[in-house]
Amino acid sequence: MQRRELIDLRSDTVTKPSAKMRAAMAGAEVGDDVYREDPTVAELERETAAALGKEAALYVPSGTMGNLVSVLAQADRGEEAIVGDLAHVFYSEAASAAAFGGVQLRTIPNHAGVLDPAEVERAIRPRDVHFPRTALVCLENTHNRGGGRAITLAETHAVCHVARQHGVKVHLDGSRIFNAAVALDVPAAALCAEADSVNVCFSKGLGAPVGSAVAGTTAFVETARKIRKMAGGGMRQAGVIAAAALIALRDGPKRLHEDHSNAKELARALAESGHFQLDPASVHTNIVVFDLRGATDAEGAALAAAWREAGVLAHHIGAGRFRAVTHLDVTREQVRKAAEIIIDTTSRRRGAVHA
Numbered sequence: 001m002q003r004r005e006l007i008d009l010r011s012d013t014v015t016k017p018s019a020k021m022r023a024a025m026a027g028a029e030v031g032d033d034v035y036r037e038d039p040t041v042a043e044l045e046r047e048t049a050a051a052l053g054k055e056a057a058l059y060v061p062s063g064t065m066g067n068l069v070s071v072l073a074q075a076d077r078g079e080e081a082i083v084g085d086l087a088h089v090f091y092s093e094a095a096s097a098a099a100f101g102g103v104q105l106r107t108i109p110n111h112a113g114v115l116d117p118a119e120v121e122r123a124i125r126p127r128d129v130h131f132p133r134t135a136l137v138c139l140e141n142t143h144n145r146g147g148g149r150a151i152t153l154a155e156t157h158a159v160c161h162v163a164r165q166h167g168v169k170v171h172l173d174g175s176r177i178f179n180a181a182v183a184l185d186v187p188a189a190a191l192c193a194e195a196d197s198v199n200v201c202f203s204k205g206l207g208a209p210v211g212s213a214v215a216g217t218t219a220f221v222e223t224a225r226k227i228r229k230m231a232g233g234g235m236r237q238a239g240v241i242a243a244a245a246l247i248a249l250r251d252g253p254k255r256l257h258e259d260h261s262n263a264k265e266l267a268r269a270l271a272e273s274g275h276f277q278l279d280p281a282s283v284h285t286n287i288v289v290f291d292l293r294g295a296t297d298a299e300g301a302a303l304a305a306a307w308r309e310a311g312v313l314a315h316h317i318g319a320g321r322f323r324a325v326t327h328l329d330v331t332r333e334q335v336r337k338a339a340e341i342i343i344d345t346t347s348r349r350r351g352a353v354h355a
């Protein structure tokens with residue numbers, strides 16, 4: 001069978017390290033980072049803290065561990081954290097905060113990724129012997145299941161303000177915070193200013209092969225460092241991977257606008273085909289979520305399989321809803337080709353749509 005090149009739009013995590021990254025990795029100055037002797041990790045942590053406007057940062061193996069150490073550093077066993085019902089920390093992290101930290105996650109509705117400050121305030125527990133203490137509110141920007149929506153400064157500040165009034169801390173899952181910063185044309189540090197802790201992924205749109213960081217006060221980072229060690233995330237000559245993350249941090253944000261414009265183009269083509277339900281105006285960043293009109297779960301899965309057969313990988317999230325993500329390893333041309341393949345394959349299976 002002929003092997004065809006697949007256009008992989010499943011996630012921005014699928015990018016491979018560039019030649020520049022591989023060269024930097026090969027030449028990285030390293031030491032034992034558990035002894036805090038790895039200069040490349042130290043440099044990455046300093047630059048990350050500066051980019052996010054925080055005192056300090058800590059390199060962690062993944063965004064999931066970044067969120068875990070951030071929650072556990074700020075909420076004790078038997079305490080509560082308020083999260084959106086579609087938040088990654090609640091939806092997609094295998095209940096880690098509950099399993100490892102005894103932290104109860106209390107969900108409130110996500111409105112296209114946004115939390116309503118009045119609903120946050122209602123969910124904050126009064127002091128009562130029956131109730132857990134509300135320790136934390138978790139935000140997410142951009143919002144993954146919210147279709148990559150960039151949460152504005154005003155929306156962020158409104159929730160942080162309510163939390164602060166009640167003595168509750170805020171963790172920002174900023175796995176794609178640079179996508180939000182680019183889409184909103186504000187510095188990432190401004191979007192993080194009101195949060196006590198922030199998680200950022202180098203391994204998503206920024207293009208590094210591995211790793212995330214958490215940032216906050218020096219005291220927060222030292223607590224997070226201890227919890228990272230407990231979780232088995234203390235790494236030794238981690239400069240080898242931090243070297244690639246440094247390039248991602250320095251170069252990655254500058255080209256995210258290309259991914260965003262490619263996502264918009266994909267969204268417009270899919271919407272115009274008449275097969276799919278989506279509003280291209282709601283595509284803020286590099287994530288395109290779209291629905292197949294009137295599809296069952298089985299139909300959605302079969303369609304994604306047909307696209308794969310024709311050369312395009314996209315996620316079927318379930319019930320005829322799909323997600324496609326643009327990233328630095330897909331060009332404008334490939335995104336156009338992917339739209340064509342998706343639309344042609346869908347037309348062949350379902351019949352052309354006559355508008």
Ligand SMILES: *Cc1c(COP(=O)(O)O)cnc(C)c1O
Pocket residue numbers: 061062063064065067088089140142144173175176201203212
């Ligand atoms: C990817 C992602 C994470 C987790 O990152 P991993 O590195 O895959 O563990 C956390 N939050 C959001 C919003 C994400 O998109």
